[in-house]
Amino acid sequence: MPELRIDPIIGRRVYIAEDRAGRPSDYGAAVSGGSSASETPPTAPAVRGNCPFCAGNEIHTPVAELTVSDASGQWQCRVVPNKYPAVRIDRPIEGAFGAHEVIIESPEHLLDVTRLGPERLAAIVRVYRDRLRHWAAQPGIRHGLVFKNSGCDAGASLEHIHSQVTAVPFVLPVVERELAAAERFYGSQGTCIFCDLLQRELAAGQRVVANHDAYAVVTPHAPRQPYEMWLLSKTHAARFDQLADDAIEPLAAMLLDALERLQAVAPGCPYNLLLHTAPFDDEHAASYHWHWEIVPRLAHEAGLEWGGGVHICPLSPENAARRLRRNDE
């Protein structure tokens, strides 16, 4: 039986229709998401000759803005301007003004960021924070986004692990909607809507995927995709660029845990990792709460999504959470 879910933050409408996972398809299992994906993660050579992100091929990318190296001097992470940017810092502020960078996350030709392990991932998370911090200080920049496209169906053009940072002179519409909802909630309840949501989710338990000391991962009440997850900090904070040094390691461990769980239930599944953070001012310090969204791209967006703005998800978040927790039980 289909069920209508309404997101408690922004009111997004999602139909949960698990029956749909079993419908016939001329195109293979692309729309299922209802059962574990059978695809296995592709293997790849240590370095690939024509990959512009591999060590030895640095000449094919612009000069690095920032490099993180290991004790031997080998770079582990390079931040380079996007060679095919959506926005540029030399454009007029009312035009395509902004920053668009690529964070190359390994010198080896890795396809899955969980292969990095906790320490190397912590170094990447630090780079995420530091690049936002850098752009927050630039004139004209108001807001930033960190995102990872993993896999072709998630919009990646290159498979070598990487993320992107954009910084723009306006508030990004996805976060703008959340800011407005968070302001309204704060005005009437005197507290943060995300803190409230997390507290209720942890108490109920059925959508909790993982619960560490400082962070938790839940599946949202109204997910757009099977296995969609939100990672929230238990401590209230609006701006990710203000993250404290000692919060980086536990956050990387939590991200790694969530992404490993996704690999376990849907090996090789394409996904977007998305940071939602407040604009670079303190206007929303009390009401907004930065968080990460992990959005697998298992169900193709179709006419109802594009023409109606309503989503259909073929897996309930309660069943998703149960599967994502499986190895714990």
Next chain:
Amino acid sequence: MPELRIDPIIGRRVYIAEDRAGRPSDYGAAVSGGSSASETPPTAPAVRGNCPFCAGNEIHTPVAELTVSDASGQWQCRVVPNKYPAVRIDRPIEGAFGAHEVIIESPEHLLDVTRLGPERLAAIVRVYRDRLRHWAAQPGIRHGLVFKNSGCDAGASLEHIHSQVTAVPFVLPVVERELAAAERFYGSQGTCIFCDLLQRELAAGQRVVANHDAYAVVTPHAPRQPYEMWLLSKTHAARFDQLADDAIEPLAAMLLDALERLQAVAPGCPYNLLLHTAPFDDEHAASYHWHWEIVPRLAHEAGLEWGGGVHICPLSPENAARRLRRNDE
């Protein structure tokens, strides 16, 4: 050089970045859209044994709500309840209440609706109107959507040509945003924002794809996808379910023209065909204007779209219109 475009109706932000069409890819040409697709339309047998939409396999679909037959008695179009619905008419009105139907558009196993020709397509367009008219009269139903998912990347699970109708007890969010913008414009300018847009587009000409007596097709100023097209009526009308009989044939001819142009520049390209129409009341009769959107699905939506709500389109609408007009010149 990337360029920022802002949609004049709802303010959607799109970066036009034609450079991106040339970026390297590990996944083939999936993200290009900048040059003509090389894929050719697949051919298929007249009837396929295991296709639930083919003549002879009617037992695999629910009983038809409506059937259109030719002079010999062979059905040409069948409307059946969706076997895997997002909404159901037997659900409580605050739940997943509504209608979800499939319009099977040919008894033969056709993969491309332009193969139907103008007369058969006109019969389909009449069914679109009639199904909306039917649902508009049902208690609790407030709004409807007609959409076609063509191809796996556009969310289709079956390739046999078909469309879908949904009818729901709320105003669909995509149209809700347009209604609000149209109301504001009407309040300040005393005219319909879509009539105004069409008049300006026809006068400027650079984004005009086709211009018939009663209808025109343009590429939007801020498209989400390469070759995105909007089909507008030159006569103001808010509700598609109120379309007059004599307006059906010219509309089908215009739709056919637009879809044939898309096939010519991007053969076999996946697309969504989406009807935007006012809710089933007369509240927006003066300000809103029904229209069709044709949204090719050539560029994968990625982190900037999902995490930021901002689009990147690798082909400008002016270049898209020029290519779509090519055979006229």
